Amino acid sequence: MMRRLGGIAVAVVILLLLTAGGAWVYLQQQFEAPGPLQDETVLIIPRGAGLSAISEDLSKAGVVADPLIFKFGVRLFADATALKAGEYAFAARSSMREVAALLASGRTLVHRLTVPEGLTSAEIVALLEEAEALEGETGEVPPEGTLLPETYHFHRGDPRADVLARMRQSMDEALAEIWDRRAENLPLKSPEEALVLASIIEKETGVDGERALVAGVFVNRLDKGMPLQSDPTVVYGITLGKAPLGRSLTRKDLAQATPYNTYQINGLPPGPIANPGRAALEAAVNPAQTEYLYFVAAGDGGHAFAKTLAEHNRNVAKWRKHLRSLKKKQTN
Template identity: 60%
Template structure:
């Protein structure tokens, strides 16, 4: 009987020692650097359970022992608090690090930059191509309804929600800038300011020129002169679907279209693109000038003129530069 008790005691001690070794090895595995040798992104989809998450992490080589990861999640009371989303894990991240990141929901922040001056068709194309967004854009927004800038989003955000944010950003910027507009502008509504800003945006890519270009159009509007803006003719020809792909011709300037500012008086009926905040600010606070004309100068900017004779000389210079000659 004494021998039996001694034998059972030795077996119990051996079992406890083995369990302790297993626990120790498990803890060491849980806290030691993981197998990742480079940053890696992993998507945890909504509805995934702990076992599915552990298997996905193992398949991505983020962790090496799914069972240890699951036990660690349960023992630390985090098994039911893991959040869906796109995660970026650092090289050598421990299972404890990975679990903490999934528990806090520290997901990847994605960015989508919308350049100034794109049409709504072009903006929607960028949104549809953006990785990580879900759903469809219900309809192409009206021109000038979206504010170009860099937008942050997370994996799984909806395209419709992003478009709504772009609309709200445009309205917020427009309301703010309209309040601080210059006095005496020939613009009756904020919507007209967006129309003019869209033309300014398409006329120059030089930020420092926008207020001066705005002054030309404001001066022409105040004098009852037609705007005669080439980008409005391009929009009339393409309906905003994309670039024209060729130079304008004399015949193009003669087309009967409500957006052809060579043929209509005043502003066209709507924007020709989505202007940025700087262009809207320029339309509402133009520089003071007597300029009525401008043309490209061959350096990326424009040459401005107060008279048609001066403008014609600038046009001759521009054609000379375009054709490989020198300016006078």
């Protein structure tokens, strides 16, 4: 009798082992099988979420087929304590193992914020405030010209103030690097003056091939002691970069005395009027070597440059004729 009971016990143990082994193999197969996603899916794993909550969120989003299998699979075949919060992009057909590996890697989704050249600091701060993936306050609007326009990468939940600090550091580094490569005998005494000139160049033209020519005009004027007579500086003197002017400049505007009105003052204004990009900074310290002293819009998106006032007046007459033609077309 005892011998018979012992045989039964052994058989039960073997059956249990086989059952457990079969369950193990099944669970592993399910954990490594392609998942149900048909397209890439983005999901935010909140801070403080445990394995059970993560499993349920993944299941509801269609990333995994069964939250229970994912939960047990992570405990058996991965590291349940390694899963990190954040925003993740899960590829189509990702297996549970691949999902767990992504969550453990912390490779969260990267966001991009592109800051166009020529924006004021207030406008750049507004862009940061509109970026919903960022968090927190920006603080005070930084001084004009201290933020470098380019594309910045960040992760969901990053502080706005941190991105703003990176923009300031990038401008400091770019300005120092470009100033070291400046041409000789410039009428610019410091990197700060180069920054002011670059901001004016940036607001005068967005045409890549013109920046050095515009810089050359202003450098020639500074050398000769002529006023810069730049319309964008007049606009900044009125708005201080807080909002667009929203209208054309008038003769009264050009006659208005402000520290930024380069029709009324000689030399550079007291500070930048925008945040220039690298190309404008490069142009400011390496201007084209020309005899041009004037430029005006040419009607094709670029400018007409002139060495003499008489030539410039002819270019201005062409520009005004072009404007009249446009106005006539709009009224017809």
